[in-house]
Amino acid sequence: MKPLRQPAENLETSVPEDNGTKPATDQDAASNYWDYDYSNFYSGAGFDAFDILDPFDAWWEQARPRGYYLFGQPITTAPGTRVHLVETKGNTKLENLVNLASYNYLGLSYRPEVIAAAQEAIGRYGLGASGSPILSGTIDLHEELAEKVARFKNKESVLLFPTGYSANLGVISGLMRPGDLVVADQYSHASIVDGAILSKAKTRFFRHNNAADLDRKLQGFSGKKLVVIEGVYSMDGDLAALADIVEVSRKYGARILIDEAHSAFLFGEHGRGVAEHLGLDDEVDMHLGTFSKSLGGMGGYVGGSTKFINYLRGFARSRVFSCALSPGVAAGLIAALKIVEEEPELRAKLWENVAFLQERLRNAGVDIGDSESQVIPIMIRDDARIFSIAEELIHGGVYLNPIRYPAVGKHRSRFRISVSAAHTRDDLEEGADIIIRVLRKNGICS
Amino acid sequence: MQLTKYGFSHAVSAFFEMPTELAKNLLPRHLQPLEVQHGSAVFAVTAFDFTESMVGTYTEIVLAVIVPPLLEAGQQFPKSAFYPYLVGTNTPESRAHAIERWHLPHHMADVDCDFAVEGGAMNVRVHDNDKPILEMSVHEHEWGKTNDLYQAFMTDEQKRYKVDIHMNGEFSEHEEESGSLKLHNHPMLEKLEPAEINTYPFRELWMKQGMQTFNELETI
Structure with a gap:
């Protein structure tokens, strides 16, 4: 390529204001929509929180029909x-x-048995639980679902959440405190990141599936430590390098939380998840997942020791301050889990x-x-x-x-x-x- | 408007995650680090091989923290905004020029940048009379022409400054995490905690045969 060469005396020049260096307008930004994406609109100047809306809207009007x-x-x-x-x-x-887009991995969301169970529960209990699970929102279906998930996952106890997102939020912020350390895989789901933010613990991200970098991030920290990984990573479909991660975590006395959102009810001899699949189920302290993928419903859960679940019951604010799962969803999930066990x-x-x-x-x-x-x-x-x-x-x-x-x-x-x-x-x-x-x-x- | 131009054969930059609390220590109080994710700010290392300037040819290494750009209604969005907390060059003239004109803080001894292209990668070695300071590698992606706006913020005892910078030339950018960074024990890096900075970049930028054009310095 021909190099740019200019005489030295031209390296400081005066130019008219409209030679192209003049700041572009909102319209310019909109017409050059391809130069922008959501990340450009995260922060904006001005004194009104709505100042960002006009430039965003100018871009969005161009960007939306183009993709x-x-x-x-x-x-x-x-x-x-x-x-x-x-x-x-x-x-x-x-x-x-x-x-090929829905994460209905076992096709259970529309199985007749699941739909029938949900319909029957709505007929009996109505649409919503009408209360927090720690107050009036718990119904017998929730207890039954939690017990059956615990049995399936081979854990002492399970706690239910309204969504998988709120499960990560509640578990991480319910357990970790300012001054503690959360170290998560760099490809962690937003709910893991947001749980760490809410906990106010120091947060570090280690290179994806790289135990050596995890080791580097855990080194020199003497307080409480939590390592968070996923069973299957949602954008790449690869599995956690669990053996190496367990080894490093144990070396530093860190507790391990695995999010099996994309792997529970699928991987392993009994379908418990990637931790079972890799023969490391008992090496992981907390097993978290969602009901929205393989079971085709919605809601989240975490499984572990009864002591851990009892503690979390009082400190997982995303659960305490949300309405309990809809009875129809809970009943449908019980039916879906039965299918997973029997088929x-x-x-x-x-x-x-x-x-x-x-x-x-x-x-x-x-x-x-x-x-x-x-x-x-x-x-x-x-x-x-x-x-x-x-x-x-x-x-x-x-x-x-x-x-x-x-x-x-x-x-x-x-x-x-x-x-x-x-x-x-x-x-x-x-x-x-x-x-x-x-x-x-x-x-x-x- | 007075423009100041610097022609370069290579401008190589990589963005590395660093703890936000450490980034804050490098910034003046009026600036905040931009987080790439929670708790992770951005340490940017940029090396220039200037071939044309008011002060002749020279190489430059810029250590910076990425900050949110200063946006004003109706203005173009910058691609990135930098707070260069320390700059190193290999000529006294280029140091004096950048300190006087742009208020850029400098390492006051000569620092050399060696550029070596090898198999689609640019390897930059920064050293002080053969005493190593850092080594960085950036890999190429697809090349295309670009003319992007950046912002740089500076400060001195009395004032806060901003300058708009246009970068024009052949450009490659990606987030394949294929590059690397090695920081050595050197006085130029004494404000950093190398163990806390990622050894691989999440973003790699490489410009060739380009022109860096500074608008006039603004007081903010």
Whole structure:
């Protein structure tokens, strides 16, 4: 490339105000929408908290129809293997898309037994629990669900939360205090980060799955320490390097919390999660998860010793100050858990589907990163084009969500496939064919 | 408007996470560190190989903390804003110029930056008469032309300053975490706690054959 060369005397110059160095206007920012993303609007100048709204709106009006509309489009069917979608850009209805976006890993959200249990509970108890779980909100279904989850997870006790998010919030902030140390994997879910913020403990993040960096972050700290990891990482689908992490944590006397949001009820001989799968279930102090993924409902839980659960009952503010789970959801979860226990073939079917789809995509040259699970990233690595590729995929017949900066690193944009046991071989073949065709057309794979 | 231009063959920058409380210690009271995530501020290391300037050719290493930009209604958003808490150069003239014109705090001895391209990576070695200060590597990604706005904040005993800086040239940026940083025991780094700074960058930026253009210094 031709180097820029200028005479030294031109290195200090006077220029008119409108030569391009003049600050751009809101309209300029809007027309150059591609130079901006959500991260630009986190903080803003001015004395009114609403000062940021006009520049954000100017950008959003440009950005939304160019791709951001793809987030949060309404589905008009159950989150099954095929969905109907309202495309909000043109207000058109797209029908019978192969659904590779919902984390309904065992297809339980719409199983007739689950729906029937929920309907019956709503008929008996009504819509809501109408109270905090520590006051009037606990019903017998909550007790039954907690006991059954504890038995399934082989833990002394389990505490229920309204969501998986609130479980991490409540556990971390309920246990850790200012002056303590929380060390979490750098790819931790926002709920782990927010739990650490709420605890006011010192927080450090270690390099993803890197026990040596965890060691570095734990060194020299003499107070209470908590290490937080996930069983399956939600953007890459890889598993926790649990053996090494346990070893380092034990070396420094740190307690370990594992979030099995994407792995409980799926991994391991009994389906307890990645900790069981890796033979380290008893090495982990706290086992946390959500009911919104594999069980197809909503809510969260943490399992551990009865002493730990009893303590947390009084200090997990995200639970204490929230309404208890809806009776319909609790009953549906009990029914879903029963299916998981009685139909291990569901998990076998899921892993067959995962193996099939991973092989199909890899053989076609699709970059699926280091996925070892039902979470399969389709690495696009092109922040500028991911929205247009997403549109092609949806119009081609497959429903997938684009993921781009700042949700992942710059130029690490991707789609994230969630495989379900409910997918048929035809669903997966059709979905893979569409993905491969669109990626080839765009030069993403050969 | 008076513009001051500095032509460079390479400008290499990497962003490393550091504890927020340590970043605060490097900043004046009117600035706050920008957190990349809770408890993690950004330590930015930037090395320049200047080929054209009012004070001739020289190399420069800039140690900075990333801060929120100063935004005003109707103005362009800067790509990043820096508080350079210490700068090192290899010529007395460039030091005197930057101190006088931009109020940039300097390490007052000559510091050299060696640039070596190797297999898609730029390796920068910063040293003081062969006494090592730091080594940094940044890897390339896709190259494209850019003209980005940055801000730098400075301060002295009496005043607070800001300057808008336009960076024009061939540009590569990514977050593949493929680079590295090694900090040595050296007086230039005495304000840091090397063990608390990540040894790998979360963002790597590399510009080639470009022009750094400073607007006029503003008092804020």
